[in-house]
Amino acid sequence: MYRIGELATRCNVTADTIRFYEKSGLLSPATRSESGYRLYSKKDEAKVQFIRRAKNTGFTLQEVSELLSIRVEPQHHTCGEVKTIADDKIVELEQRILELKRFQMSLKDLSEKCCGGDESADGCSILDALEDH
Numbered sequence: 022m023y024r025i026g027e028l029a030t031r032c033n034v035t036a037d038t039i040r041f042y043e044k045s046g047l048l049s050p051a052t053r054s055e056s057g058y059r060l061y062s063k064k065d066e067a068k069v070q071f072i073r074r075a076k077n078t079g080f081t082l083q084e085v086s087e088l089l090s091i092r093v094e095p096q097h098h099t100c101g102e103v104k105t106i107a108d109d110k111i112v113e114l115e116q117r118i119l120e121l122k123r124f125q126m127s128l129k130d131l132s133e134k135c136c137g138g139d140e141s142a143d144g145c146s147i148l149d150a151l152e153d154h
Contacts (some may be wrong), residue, residue, distance in 0.1 A: 022060040027053070039069065045082055047072055047089060052083040079110060 031034045042048040048068055053060035062072075071092065075085045084106060091098040132147045142148060 022052075022062060023066065025059045025061065028061045028066060028069065031066055031131065033074060034069065034073060042072060045086075047082065047086060063140060080106075086109065 023031065025036045025039055029039055031135070032039075039048065043050055046067060050064070052060050054060050068089070071089065072085055075088055076082075080088065087106060088103065091103060101141070131147045131150055
């Protein structure tokens with residue numbers, strides 16, 4: 022059994038992150054020692070690692086929760102369900118990338134129209150363009 026700080030160190034997260042996972046329902050509340058310390062098992066460690074890897078892959082907490090529920094009872098789910106979650110995330114990310122590229126092009130256009138000199142910003146083309154839109 023690990024105390025919260027030990028689990029956090031083992032999983033490369035903070036103790037606050039573990040508390041947040043508990044509060045969010047991603048991690049079951051820890052058992053407590055006689056002195057009141059939260060105690061976690063190897064199973065909890067594996068779950069925190071799973072959550073961390075899923076988050077690092079770009080999944081939201083809601084999506085992580087879905088994946089965890091499938092992981093807990095895989096016999097009641099299909100690989101297709103998991104693939105659909107991943108494919109949906111891919112589509113979402115592709116849309117966000119396109120949006121970010123549009124932002125980038127707009128900013129480049131604004132930047133190219135600005136002289137960038139030391140004069141007053143009274144006539145700055147970037148500020149004027151943002152005001153006109």
